[in-house]
Amino acid sequence: MKRVDNFGAGPGALPTAVLEKARDELLSYQNKGISVLEMSHRSEMFDEIHLSAKNRLRRLMNIPEEYEILFLQGGASLQFSMIPMNFLQKGQTAAYVLTGSWSEKALAEAKKLGETRIAASSKEDGYRSIPAMNAIYSESNDAYLHITTNNTIYGTQWHVLPSHLDSPLVADVSSDILSRPLDVQSFSLLYAGAQKNLGPSGLTVVIVKKSWAEQASKTVPTMLSYQTHLQHDSRYNTPPTFAVYLLNLVLEWTEAQGGVPAMMEKSLRKSGYLYRVIDEFPDVYEGHACQEARSRMNVTFRLVNPERTKQFLTVANDYSFIGLSGHRSVGGIRASLYNAVSEESAARLAEFMRDFAQSEK
Known part of the structure; x- marks a missing residue:
């Protein structure tokens, strides 16, 4: 399934x-x-x-x-x-x-x-x-x-x-x-x-x-x-x-899984995958939160070119990444990395984000 x-x-x-x-x-x-x-x-x-x-x-x-x-x-x-x-x-x-x-x-x-x-x-x-x-x-x-x-x-x-x-x-x-x-x-x-x-x-x-x-x-x-x-x-x-x-x-x-300490280690790794891509491509992605306040649970960002946000979400959905639309009050993109989200899922999303950014060049 x-x-x-x-x-x-x-x-x-x-x-x-x-x-x-x-x-x-x-x-x-x-x-x-x-x-x-x-x-x-x-x-x-x-x-x-x-x-x-x-x-x-x-x-x-x-x-x-x-x-x-x-x-x-x-x-x-x-x-x-x-x-x-x-x-x-x-x-x-x-x-x-x-x-x-x-x-x-x-x-x-x-x-x-x-x-x-x-x-x-x-x-x-x-x-x-x-x-x-x-x-x-x-x-x-x-x-x-x-x-x-x-x-x-x-x-x-x-x-x-x-x-x-x-x-x-x-x-x-x-x-x-x-x-x-x-x-x-x-x-x-x-x-x-x-x-x-x-x-x-x-x-x-x-x-x-x-x-x-x-x-x-x-x-x-x-x-x-x-x-x-x-x-x-x-x-x-x-x-x-x-x-x-x-x-x-x-x-x-x-x-x-190892309890709360293991969950914290995983959340650091999962969020790190995404934040590294955001920082790597500042001409494509703009993170909302200041670096020192970044959430490990909800990674929020926008495309510098707002007209590309819809395309990003459409292609992401084609790759079976769902739930990425930002909250209706602010728009943009949001990836929630709760405990049940696997590291593999976060890594796949990061790879997709990197590929999408490179296609924008």
Whole structure:
């Protein structure tokens, strides 16, 4: 069966081995005569899947016991509202660092619920960079400081994260979770939509410090309260069971690949293939991000001759490279290199880019 080289930004590529195992178990999970799609979320069989996924993620990310792992719905976008609803108290201010569209959306939701401020921003340079550490300040009255660790639309990424803040640090890690080590203890809450490095769409992973969750507002609607999901082990209502099952398979695959350190090494190599071609042909390709802020997950660039962008994408599609169109808000080209994208795929794309550039001479 032919498989394309999928560079889509999300839902992104899934490991072939995961898809094959899910296919083989679709009708009868572990030969028990029932599909995961059919089993009760409170059954012993699903208990095992649920606990296995939590334990694997805890191992992969070295998550301390004082943190809880939640499997929620609504995507990362729902977290934009849940976080201020739970933690932005009257008399406090929520601080946001703006590095792209998703941090802007997170700020917009918080503004509807309380006082906010922009702690730093790279909007002035077209989101080509990440604010310098000395430009970011937190205040004792901040409910939290929110960052987005990787910016899928603009192709920038935090390579040094804020530390020693006066307020709790919250991060949207949707597009680079498991691609590099994170010091979980530096954060009060991490959240990620699964559809990039964790599994399929429909599942959101939240990692929250228990002591901080205990400080959350008690007047939040039931389904939007972190306490509800903590008290019911993410099963207050029916969770996205098949998505949790696939998450567990992706985590199993990640462990087999060597875990997060191996994923980071691969991401450095994969992104390096593409950035080298962009730098080699500056008269053909123009990268969006400043070199020091380049994302290893989303390589964004344009053709210097904008009229050639459509031709590039058309020929790329003929070579079975898909998902390369830039986000509709900015255009251009974007190659997403999530963990399941193989080094071979990235190398093939780099070779195509080099051949295309040479044909432009």
